[in-house]
Every structure is written in structure tokens, then in C-alpha cells.
Amino acid sequence: MSAPGAGDVVMDAVTMTYHSQGRPTVAIQNASGTIGRGRFVSILGPSGCGKSTLLDIVAGLTAPTSGQVRIGGERVTAPRRDFAMVFQDDSTLHWRTVLDNVALGLEVAGVPKAERRARAYDMLGLVGLRGFENHRPRQLSGGMRQRVAIARALVMEPAMLLMDEPFGALDQQTRTLVGIELLRIWEETRTSVLFVTHDIREAVTLSDEVWVMSRRPSTILDVVRIDLPRPRDAEVLRGPEFETYVNGLWDVIQAEVASAMREQERAAS
Numbered sequence: 001m002s003a004p005g006a007g008d009v010v011m012d013a014v015t016m017t018y019h020s021q022g023r024p025t026v027a028i029q030n031a032s033g034t035i036g037r038g039r040f041v042s043i044l045g046p047s048g049c050g051k052s053t054l055l056d057i058v059a060g061l062t063a064p065t066s067g068q069v070r071i072g073g074e075r076v077t078a079p080r081r082d083f084a085m086v087f088q089d090d091s092t093l094h095w096r097t098v099l100d101n102v103a104l105g106l107e108v109a110g111v112p113k114a115e116r117r118a119r120a121y122d123m124l125g126l127v128g129l130r131g132f133e134n135h136r137p138r139q140l141s142g143g144m145r146q147r148v149a150i151a152r153a154l155v156m157e158p159a160m161l162l163m164d165e166p167f168g169a170l171d172q173q174t175r176t177l178v179g180i181e182l183l184r185i186w187e188e189t190r191t192s193v194l195f196v197t198h199d200i201r202e203a204v205t206l207s208d209e210v211w212v213m214s215r216r217p218s219t220i221l222d223v224v225r226i227d228l229p230r231p232r233d234a235e236v237l238r239g240p241e242f243e244t245y246v247n248g249l250w251d252v253i254q255a256e257v258a259s260a261m262r263e264q265e266r267a268a269s
């Protein structure tokens with residue numbers, strides 16, 4: 001295995017045990033992996049296996065029970081300014097204009113007004129929202145609001161973008177379209193991305209690698225490299241190789257999903 005590069009994010013034997021109502025829940029056990037700089041990595045796995053927990057640990061929002069996450073050899077022990085997050089929920093501030101929403105992080109970082117507005121304006125061009133600068137989020141569709149959230153994250157030029165089911169609240173058609181939009185944006189920026197999803201097709205469409213998590217106590221069951229050409233245009237996404245990846249991932253994941261569902265049913269009965 002080659003030594004990690006400067007911008008690589010390394011997870012080393014990450015384990016997370018929660019304690020609630022006097023009972024331990026081992027959410028993640030010994031998960032290791034490297035998100036190479038500029039790579040798009042998705043995490044797939046059964047519901048409740050620990051995908052969000054792993055993302056939160058990489059983000060420095062949750063401390064693992066044991067193991068560690070490092071970037072450039074430096075241990076992640078708290079949220080990092082150079083990591084940006086996009087969540088499922090609409091996180092836009094409805095009283096601010098779209099431009100001021102995108103410029104929010106720059107404002108907090110003390111970037112002068114003219115510069116932050118110029119950078120936010122450029123970023124709105126990248127996410128296809130030029131012309132909506134002065135709109136309020138409520139005047140936009142759900143998909144457009146998620147693009148505002150993506151622009152707000154990317155304008156900070158983060159070392160890593162962490163996305164937790166960012167399109168989970170959107171209807172299927174919008175979700176597909178915003179996913180394709182993210183693909184186009186990512187192909188221009190090549191920011192390292194860690195992306196949590198339930199959707200196998202979405203993971204294959206976007207990713208360089210898909211990490212499949214097992215049922216609890218979860219670990220990384222398989223790492224599937226998606227060697228489809230980029231840009232991933234309609235020809236690529238409708239081709240037989242795409243379906244081969246989708247079917248292969250489903251074969252890996254289905255036993256885990258079925259077993260996790262049985263476990264949930266047992267726990268509920």
C-alpha cells in the first residue's frame with residue numbers, strides 16, 4: 001500500500017460505541033480507509049449501519065471511541081475550518097438573499113464584503129443559479145436550495161466536502177437532476193468528497209470509489225472502484241458497464257440489508 005499523500009484523509013481502525021439507556025451500541029467497528037485527495041468516495045450501507053456516524057467522525061463532529069482520522073498526518077479532533085458539510089435538511093437562511101447565503105461562511109471568516117460578494121457571485125455561476133442572487137430561498141425549489149447549500153460549502157474552497165444524504169429530501173426526478181449537476185460541479189472543482197447515500201445508482205453515477213458498510217457492528221465490507229470514464233455523460237450512465245456496477249453493488253449489499261431489517265424487526269417485537 002502506498003504512503004498517504006498530503007491531502008489524503010486516513011481513517012485508522014475507527015470504532016464507535018454509543019451508550020444509551022444503559023446499553024452499549026457498537027455502531028462502527030474497526031473501519032479503516034483512505035479518501036485520496038480529489039477523490040469522490042460514497043458510503044453505502046443498510047439503514048442504521050453507521051454511515052452518518054462515520055461521516056461525523058471524519059468531520060470531527062464526533063470523537064470515535066477508539067481509532068483516529070488524520071489529514072496530512074494531523075489528527076482530526078474537532079470540526080475543521082477547511083472541511084465543509086452539506087446535509088439533507090434545507091439549511092438555507094430564509095431571511096438572507098441567495099447571494100448572502102452563499103457568502104455566509106466567508107462573512108464569518110472575515111472576508112471583506114466586496115470580495116465575498118464577488119466570490120459568492122462566481123460560485124452561483126458554477127452551480128447554475130446566476131440571476132437568482134437577490135431571491136430569497138423560499139422563492140426557489142428544493143433542488144435549487146440544495147444547490148445554494150453546495151455553493152455555500154464550495155465557496156470556502158474546502159479541503160474536503162462531506163455530504164450526508166444531501167438529496168434525500170428531494171423527489172426522485174429532482175434528485176437525479178441535482179446529482180448530475182453535482183457531478184458537473186465536482187468535475188470542475190475536484191474537491192475531495194465523502195458522500196453518504198442509500199441510493200446505489202447515485203453512488204455509481206458520482207463516485208470514484210464506493211465503500212460498502214456491513215450491518216452493525218459495521219465495518220467497511222468492500223471498496224468498489226468505479227472505473228467509468230469521466231465526464232459521465234448520458235452515454236456512460238446508460239451503458240452496460242454502469243448497470244454491471246449497480247448490480248455488483250446490489251449483490252454485495254443485499255444480504256446486509258436483509259439481515260439489518262430482520263434485526264430491526266426482532267428489536268421492535
Ligand SMILES: Nc1ncnc2c1ncn2[C@@H]1O[C@H](COP(=O)(O)OP(=O)(O)OP(=O)(O)O)[C@@H](O)[C@H]1O
Binds near residue numbers: 019045050051052054
Ligand atoms: N447519539 C446517539 N446515541 C445513541 N445511539 C446512536 C446515536 N447516534 C446514532 N446511534 C445509533 O448508532 C447506529 C448508527 O446510526 P447512524 O445514524 O450513523 O446510521 P446510518 O447508517 O447513517 O443510518 P440511516 O441510513 O438510517 O440514516 C444506529 O443504531 C443508531 O441508532
